[in-house]
Amino acid sequence: MKGSPHRTCIGCRQVRPKDELARVVRGSEGRVILDRQRVVPGRGAYACPTVDCLERALTAGRLGRAFRMAVLPPTESVTEIVESWRRR
Numbered sequence: 001m002k003g004s005p006h007r008t009c010i011g012c013r014q015v016r017p018k019d020e021l022a023r024v025v026r027g028s029e030g031r032v033i034l035d036r037q038r039v040v041p042g043r044g045a046y047a048c049p050t051v052d053c054l055e056r057a058l059t060a061g062r063l064g065r066a067f068r069m070a071v072l073p074p075t076e077s078v079t080e081i082v083e084s085w086r087r088r
Helices: 051-057 060-067 078-087
Strands: 006-008 015-017 022-026 032-034 044-047
Touching (some): 044 051, 051 060, 051 078
Antiparallel strands (some): 006 015, 022 032, 022 044
């Protein structure tokens, strides 16, 4: 039986099951958004749903590298992103 897919957190570089990670995508305006339902098209990046990992992940260099282009930071704070991911 095949296991669930794994992804690497762009904050801490730990490999974890995809379902345990929060997916962020670059929206049409170039702003980073949290993909709560995992249905937004486009390149996604994954981060552990903790304040520490998301703060590291949201630094310009890491997101720009993950999306292979410049991005704008999300309008929500890291704490709001973590709370909304937990409510999904």
